[in-house]
Amino acid sequence: MTGNHSPDLDAARRTRELTDLAESTVDLLVVGAGITGVGVALDAASRGLSVAVIEKADLANGTSRWSSKLVHGGLRYLAHGDIGLAVESARERHALMTTIAPHLVRPLPMLLPANLPTRLGVGLGDVIRRAVGTRTALLPWARGVDPEEASRLVPAMRPRRGLLHWDGQVVDDARLVTAVARTAASHGAAILTRVRATALRGTGADVVDEVTGESATIVARAVVNATGVWAGTLAPEVALSPSRGAHIVLRSAALGHPHAALNVLVPGSRSRWVFALPTDDDMVLVGLTDDPYDGPTDSPPVTDADEEFLLSTLSSALRTPLGPGDVVGRFAGLRPLLSGGGATADLSRHHAVVRGGDGVVTITGGKLTTYRKMAADAVDATALTAVPSATRRLPLVGAGSPAQLQQAAARWPARLVRRYGTEAGRVVQSTDRGDEPLISGRPELRGEVAFGLRCELALDAGDLLDRRTRLGLVPADRERAAPVVDELIAAHAARQPGPVGGSS
């Protein structure tokens, strides 16, 4: 259930709300529109506070679109003995899969080696899953599979016995951010992309509108800094040790169109895995590296050594090794880990709320899976309201009951319902030939681009190619789609002029 306002965001609404903000005092200013920032905005707006989010680029500009897209029950934390964090993850996974975003988060079968430590870890994970109320109809018990069944699930793997375990996968992390942002907007939050904070204090921020170049001051009763790996640039008291995580992208055919994720233990480690995760768009994401990083934060690189490590570890479980020619894309993101010494792989995945001397509340660390809890903690820390967080039971825009989602799936393409839920029909109807693919051989539709412009605050082709759709994960596909996206932008601008730019 959403609030009284429209969830639809576009360039005109952005301009209007930015102007209004300059003339008023907002209860809460949130800086950064990754999953944490938009989560904070939704939490606060749904408690009745007036809220504005400012973001220097676009929704999901940072780490939140570079994740592995797992909404996980924290098996890895169990390996480190952190049962509390695993329970928190499993609880948040349950809320996301059953209430908050059942259209966006789906069960993902995962094949693991059938050894004793894995059986114990997965068994404990299942006990926790059951304790937090997730039914086996949603996430079945782990079970052993014979070599034939394993090969049916992941045809490219060398036949061997395995353990089949179920976890959660978000269909697209950037779409989760967009859905949370639009839900926050439906509760009255102003979502203002292309607005950069240059200085923060407990009573507001100095900002620059990246569209017009104008500077302004925003006045607020409280400020939350949710800028992820950039947090320290605005709040010097926050010390982060970013860790770089790289993925490579394969066409699903390279692994024989797998129906399950394949997890391969990194040689010499008891808890580090390389996994191959099938996506909804006929791709497989292979990750993950975990290395300390102190380079430029805006676009962390993927090195040839990363690619070689991921390919060779995965290939050790395959019938035929993969090579660089199989790689169609690659990306890296930075985990905003709190400093604390030791290897980044061992640093805590717990989140932290840090209150600076000037009253700015910084929320950092954590992970995509637990964004809702992080957001609730950050809003509590502002002490703006005694109203408790209600987001655990608050469905996002597009989340419907199972019956509503089934109805939508009966009428609209299933892939669209998995991405837009009950709004799938609006997507198709948002332009002429909205149900036609943008380019051959890819599932993305013309309607997704039009909907991005009309309802999801896409302001240019980059927003559409890299965040509202994920065509940008494969540079060759991005290049083919860019002219079509430019045409749709031009058609939109002709109908409704605004600060909308092309892909050049």
Ligand SMILES: Cc1cc2nc3c(=O)[nH]c(=O)nc-3n(C[C@H](O)[C@H](O)[C@H](O)COP(=O)(O)OP(=O)(O)OC[C@H]3O[C@@H](n4cnc5c(N)ncnc54)[C@H](O)[C@@H]3O)c2cc1C
């Ligand atoms: C490789 C990798 C894989 C991961 N996989 C998973 C996974 O499978 N499951 C999981 O649960 N978690 C995963 N995580 C963790 C998860 O992705 C992150 O914890 C989460 O996305 C962080 O979100 P955030 O909103 O805090 O930061 P970000 O998404 O980085 O958002 C910060 C935002 O602040 C904006 N910003 C910065 N400076 C300013 C400024 N001055 N003014 C205005 N805006 C500003 C940025 O543009 C950015 O959009 C993974 C992380 C990595 C790196």
